[in-house]
């Protein structure tokens with residue numbers, strides 16, 4: 001099959017979506033690990049980590065950022081096209097099955113992927129405006145470096161309980177999105193032997209729970225230990 005024919009085929013789009021999704025999972029995992037620096041009582045830890053990323057290895061990070069934005073953009077674009085084709089293929093309301101289970105594994109997560117994805121994309125724009133492109137407060141670290149106090153921006157944001165609730169609701173939706181997306185990506189890539197699928201489905205659920213719990217925990221912890229006390 002020619003490359004362009006493959007790219008336009010429904011299988012091609014699903015495979016691209018799966019690869020981009022798995023790349024995003026890797027980014028989100030690294031992002032969670034980095035954000036754990038917010039748990040340190042010394043704000044220099046998080047600020048220096050962020051400064052290291054944005055300044056010390058700025059060139060590499062710029063390339064990584066462009067790639068991450070492209071991954072999000074094309075993952076979402078392919079998802080819209082695949083979903084649109086599915087809707088077009090079923091113009092008249094077809095018989096609704098609550099949970100087909102079995103081989104098709106139709107679940108509430110699988111049927112709402114486009115909606116959870118849309119919410120995550122909208123949330124991501126707000127997230128970037130608040131943190132990455134948020135107010136740049138500068139401060140001097142203990143060893144005399146004048147750098148951005150991103151820690152103050154993040155902890156200030158999570159001093160508002162509504163922001164914590166907003167984040168945590170979206171983080172739960174992210175976990176639900178991943179709980180289906182993770183194993184479904186392997187299925188799209190053709191790695192779908194019954195034993196492997198059983199393993200990867202279990203692993204995907206566990207992974208989504210751990211990742212989701214980590215992201216839910218950070219705003220709550222910040223609110224309870226620093227933010228709420230402001």
Ligand code: HEM
Nearest residue numbers: 028031035050054065068127131132150154174215218219
């Ligand atoms: C508790 C949850 C989260 C916190 C506290 C958090 C915090 C942050 C902060 C502070 C930045 C700015 C980094 C900088 O400018 O140096 C950032 C950037 C970013 N975050 Fe998050 N984040 C969270 C969850 C997520 C999730 C779940 C995603 C993806 C689904 C995400 C995607 C991004 C992206 C794409 C960037 C821009 C990265 C870059 O340009 O280097 N974040 N986040």
